[in-house]
Amino acid sequence: MGRPISPPSFLAYDVPMELLMAVAGFVGGWLLVAGPIFQAAVELREHEAAGKRYLMDRSVPDTLHAVSAWWWLLPPVKIILENNRNNRNKREYFSHLPAEDARVLLSFISKATGWVYVAAGAFLIAVKETFELVEELHLELWVFWVAVVVMFLIAVMNTVLRMQRGQRMAKRSKES
Template structure:
């Protein structure tokens, strides 16, 4: 019975990882057209000149200067956006951040459940680490495959002649 519970926790935890990853991809894909303004504004905004490599002799100073440059560039890009584009960008980043937090939390639960499964079977740490990598890759692959299939289905339907146009009823 202990093994069944360990496997149930393992599978459930990884489903909790796969679900938010997939949902994030679906929702962010739906909002994709709202990112167009940011892309346009970024192309119109001149990038900051590169930081002199000499500053890296003083890493904390170089880091602060680089952060200041990045902040100025982001401010220029945001200034080039319309109010609607800023609203879309804020909504997009909020959704992305929310789903990333849910997926990260689920991943930590999955790490715990995977470790407990490895303890039940007394697997070495290498097997535990490999299982984490394989399961995370499987969750990501599931998302990619499902999103691509959905796009292919929509594109195929859009390219096919409409069945209703031929039906006079």
């Protein structure tokens, strides 16, 4: 019988696999949040000019009467009435747009909606993974809530700072 093979020195630390997996899930979950937020900003920036032009266009007047605030006494009814009114407004607005303009605007709205879905799903996964890490470390519940807020702010600020840096670089390249 030979000598038993010892693990490499970097594995000699007694880190429980559950903790390692909790940390990996936490980091992966928040990367899944940061990624779609950044990707949405990049893609929607491409459509920004067109989207702003159409969304700010008021050439089609809003001829529909506002839904009375009294309907808040029955919130589900108020929400349904507002939704119906908004749908009628959208149909009216799109009926006045040239076909190509309507296609561009619908593409912008669809991409924005898709990225909201992806980011929301990723956020829920990240929240779950954060909770599991806090449980694994036997921390107080308030640490969980602070971690969720801080990690979300980090994900958003990552996008903001990267987009600002990209704008500065583009501006410098135009000047030279």
